[in-house]
Amino acid sequence: MSSSTVITNIAALVTNDPSLGDHSPLGLVRDAAVVIEGDRVVWTGESSKAPATDNRVDADGRAVLPGFVDSHSHLLFAGDRTEEFNARMSGRPYSAGGIRTTVAATRAASDAELEAGLTRYLAEALRQGTTTFETKSGYGLTTADESRALRVAARHTDEVTFLGAHIVAPELADDPAAYVDLVTSEMLDACAPHARWIDVFCEKGAFDGDQARAILTAGKAKGLHPRIHANQLSHGPGVQLAVELDAASADHCTHLTDADVDALAGSRTVATLLPGAEFSTRAQWPDARRLIDAGATVALSTDCNPGSSFTSSVPFCIALAVRDMGMTPDEAVWSATAGGAAALRRDDVGRLAPGAYADLTLLDAPSHVHLAYRPGVPLVAGVWRRGVRRV
Ligand code: NIG
Numbered sequence: 244m245s246s247s248t249v250i251t252n253i254a255a256l257v258t259n260d261p262s263l264g265d266h267s268p269l270g271l272v273r274d275a276a277v278v279i280e281g282d283r284v285v286w287t288g289e290s291s292k293a294p295a296t297d298n299r300v301d302a303d304g305r306a307v308l309p310g311f312v313d314s315h316s317h318l319l320f321a322g323d324r325t326e327e328f329n330a331r332m333s334g335r336p337y338s339a340g341g342i343r344t345t346v347a348a349t350r351a352a353s354d355a356e357l358e359a360g361l362t363r364y365l366a367e368a369l370r371q372g373t374t375t376f377e378t379k380s381g382y383g384l385t386t387a388d389e390s391r392a393l394r395v396a397a398r399h400t401d402e403v404t405f406l407g408a409h410i411v412a413p414e415l416a417d418d419p420a421a422y423v424d425l426v427t428s429e430m431l432d433a434c435a436p437h438a439r440w441i442d443v444f445c446e447k448g449a450f451d452g453d454q455a456r457a458i459l460t461a462g463k464a465k466g467l468h469p470r471i472h473a474n475q476l477s478h479g480p481g482v483q484l485a486v487e488l489d490a491a492s493a494d495h496c497t498h499l500t501d502a503d504v505d506a507l508a509g510s511r512t513v514a515t516l517l518p519g520a521e522f523s524t525r526a527q528w529p530d531a532r533r534l535i536d537a538g539a540t541v542a543l544s545t546d547c548n549p550g551s552s553f554t555s556s557v558p559f560c561i562a563l564a565v566r567d568m569g570m571t572p573d574e575a576v577w578s579a580t581a582g583g584a585a586a587l588r589r590d591d592v593g594r595l596a597p598g599a600y601a602d603l604t605l606l607d608a609p610s611h612v613h614l615a616y617r618p619g620v621p622l623v624a625g626v627w628r629r630g631v632r633r634v
Pocket residue numbers: 317339341342345444472475520546548549550551552
């Protein structure tokens with residue numbers, strides 16, 4: 244039998260299990276303990292009632308929460324877009340066109356270079372409390388380049404997304420229909436074995452609603468489940484399409500009509516908000532308050548990518564969401580943990596209750612609220628992933 248460890252003397256434990264503690268959505272337990280056995284949580288509750296274990300870790304009056312579930316990132320890339328960011332911060336607008344710069348650099352990179360970049364950003368994210376992450380292809384745009392990106396990604400996570408439909412490949416820019424044909428046939432066949440999800444950037448300058456429907460439907464037929472970059476830069480059909488296809492998530496959701504909000508609220512499609520993108524492109528913030536008040540499930544994620552959001556920090560996104568998107572600190576922490584899990588249709592991560600993976604983050608703070616209250620401060624003092632302390 245594997246050995247058991249109790250983390251005790253936790254001032255505030257976020258479980259995301261409303262049957263525990265204060266019975267809020269966070270299931271907040273004061274003076275708490277968590278017991279880990281092997282890679283799972285086996286017990287949570289008040290410190291004084293914790294069962295005997297082999298090992299003991301003293302949290303010393305600090306806060307513990309589930310490891311962050313970052314359900315949207317683009318980490319298979321090479322190259323650098325510092326100049327583009329610099330120009331944008333000097334007044335030039337963001338457009339989908341910058342993606343081409345990364346496509347050229349990514350095609351030129353070796354597998355080892357791609358994997359080294361991925362590994363580096365994952366280590367960075369882990370140090371900031373992320374224990375589950377999704378990542379996408381989308382900077383290769385040929386059958387060979389997309390499938391190798393997915394193969395590299397699959398060595399590091401189960402949550403791999405085929406985004407061949409990020410933009411039309413530059414060599415087919417004059418014939419988008421031919422590119423959609425490629426994505427839905429040969430490229431999909433080569434990529435489907437290495438991915439769980441299929442995604443489309445549904446936006447002016449990328450793919451319209453009909454193209455997106457064709458691509459996602461073809462993916463579904465190959466056993467991939469849809470998620471969509473929807474309504475990021477403008478109003479469009481992405482959110483309605485996400486709901487129509489029972490996508491796990493509609494991501495960005497920055498420009499929404501009342502009908503879009505109602506559609507999300509009446510569905511199990513999660514609205515994944517990515518404030519790093521609005522921050523790094525000086526764009527209008529998505530309105531989390533409006534979505535939550537309507538009854539939609541909201542996730543918060545980094546969108547980490549070299550163009551529109553080069554941050555791997557979920558705590559930074561939590562702080563932005565609280566400051567500028569109308570979320571309470573409790574809501575933002577829920578969305579970055581349980582919300583991310585919902586966006587990946589997972590119930591084994593994003594919560595700390597018996598049966599869930601022992602993925603947890605110890606903060607150098609007495610409360611999870613400090614994630615928003617102390618923006619930019621490296622508060623993560625410990626990270627366990629699958630029951631093993633990694634940080
Ligand atoms: O999620 N929206 C499309 N894709 C990325 C941006 C990618 C890039 O600029 O390289 C995003 O923001």
